[in-house]
Amino acid sequence: MKPEEYAHIKRGYALIDMDAVSDNVDAMWDAISDGTRMVLVIKTDGYGHGSIPIARKYDRDERIWGYAVACPEEAYDLREAGCTKPILILGYAFDYAYDDMVRLDIRPAVFREDMLAELAEAARRQSVRAKIHIKVDTGMSRIGIRPDDEGLEFVRKAMSYRDIEIEGIFTHFARADEADKRYACRQLDVFGAFIGRIRDELGLDIPCKHCSNSAGIMELPEANMDMVRAGITLYGLWPSDEVDKERLAIRPVMSLRSHIVYVKDVDAGTQISYGGTYEASGMKKIATVPVGYGDGYPRTLSNRGEVIVRGRRAPIVGRVCMDQFMIDVTDIPGVTEGDMVTLIGRDGDEFISMEELGGLSGRFNYELACDIGKRIPRVYVSGGETEDIILDRRSIK
Numbered sequence: 451m452k453p454e455e456y457a458h459i460k461r462g463y464a465l466i467d468m469d470a471v472s473d474n475v476d477a478m479w480d481a482i483s484d485g486t487r488m489v490l491v492i493k494t495d496g497y498g499h500g501s502i503p504i505a506r507k508y509d510r511d512e513r514i515w516g517y518a519v520a521c522p523e524e525a526y527d528l529r530e531a532g533c534t535k536p537i538l539i540l541g542y543a544f545d546y547a548y549d550d551m552v553r554l555d556i557r558p559a560v561f562r563e564d565m566l567a568e569l570a571e572a573a574r575r576q577s578v579r580a581k582i583h584i585k586v587d588t589g590m591s592r593i594g595i596r597p598d599d600e601g602l603e604f605v606r607k608a609m610s611y612r613d614i615e616i617e618g619i620f621t622h623f624a625r626a627d628e629a630d631k632r633y634a635c636r637q638l639d640v641f642g643a644f645i646g647r648i649r650d651e652l653g654l655d656i657p658c659k660h661c662s663n664s665a666g667i668m669e670l671p672e673a674n675m676d677m678v679r680a681g682i683t684l685y686g687l688w689p690s691d692e693v694d695k696e697r698l699a700i701r702p703v704m705s706l707r708s709h710i711v712y713v714k715d716v717d718a719g720t721q722i723s724y725g726g727t728y729e730a731s732g733m734k735k736i737a738t739v740p741v742g743y744g745d746g747y748p749r750t751l752s753n754r755g756e757v758i759v760r761g762r763r764a765p766i767v768g769r770v771c772m773d774q775f776m777i778d779v780t781d782i783p784g785v786t787e788g789d790m791v792t793l794i795g796r797d798g799d800e801f802i803s804m805e806e807l808g809g810l811s812g813r814f815n816y817e818l819a820c821d822i823g824k825r826i827p828r829v830y831v832s833g834g835e836t837e838d839i840i841l842d843r844r845s846i847k
């Protein structure tokens with residue numbers, strides 16, 4: 451069935467176009483070098499799109515090395531769902547999780563000496579070797595060892611643990627999404643030089659070297675290395691306004707839809723929503739949409755944002771409430787209760803992008819996608835058919 455035919459999701463749902471995910475992965479694969487693989491960055495539940503359906507789709511795909519998430523719990527969800535590829539934790543993993551991580555083949559990003567000792571112990575208890583990726587700070591100043599003599603000593607120390615296997619080493623670009631690539635290139639040089647020192651001075655060639663995020667995939671082919679970390683572009687969204695959008699044929703994966711629940715005519719002077727911040731200048735036709743900031747739809751879109759009804763844009767009037775907001779449909783003929791409302795995505799010739807709403811609401815496209823609430827079912831569609839409907843990790847199809 452098509453999503454529109456499911457009555458119980460009409461209040462609001464996020465349509466996840468799995469064909470767009472496929473096309474985006476193919477586009478990135480075509481853009482990177484031979485010999486480079488991809489790790490799918492699916493932290494924050496796949497930037498709000500749902501990590502499990504995406505990981506399941508790629509669990510047997512040779513192009514994909516594995517998945518990257520932010521914390522062990524996100525990795526456990528993937529394992530529980532039966533995903534078998536390697537998982538990398540991009541942030542600091544606290545030591546309570548090391549036994550489980552070793553058991554479930556989840557690699558931490560390592561940059562503190564106490565992590566080495568604790569991981570080695572966890573591995574010893576299970577008589578296996580703990581695989582790690584060493585994180586190097588080349589200019590993000592967030593986490594990571596410094597690429598200097600002390601950093602080299604850290605790598606030497608890591609090599610000294612029999613229970614630890616240094617599978618990877620990586621760094622992260624702070625400014626690869628800017629038109630001016632000087633900072634990113636400097637980071638890449640520093641990373642390359644440090645890898646060279648590890649090879650020359652410690653005799654170690656670490657198999658999995660990586661540094662590119664989506665912006666790097668798009669615009670820094672020289673930074674491909676052994677794998678790239680595909681984040682925002684996996685979802686068909688842009689790393690920034692400054693990247694050259696001609697370089698990668700991606701398209702947005704998520705649309706956000708609702709349905710009008712009430713239509714009324716109001717007289718001139720009628721105030722709408724909390725605070726009366728909108729007052730009708732004449733007779734108006736006002737429609738109520740049953741989605742609000744409780745669903746992650748930003749309150750800062752009050753009197754600013756637009757939605758699409760019957761292929762035409764309708765402005766938000768008054769404040770966005772927790773669970774509802776109002777739109778002016780005076781100029782759109784025939785609007786009735788039950789009409790579909792597109793908050794993000796395409797309807798006819800009109801299109802509202804995550805980027806547009808991010809800009810209008812003073813947020814950021816990444817943030818907006820991540821924040822689409824847990825109350826909104828994710829509807830997975832492929833070839834026009836609904837594959838699954840997930841609400842808070844349960845299928846409600």
Ligand SMILES: *Cc1c(COP(=O)(O)O)cnc(C)c1O
Binds near residue numbers: 622681
């Ligand atoms: C989130 C993240 C990424 C992905 O970044 P995008 O800009 O979404 O491609 C890559 N690497 C690290 C370390 C991250 O934290």
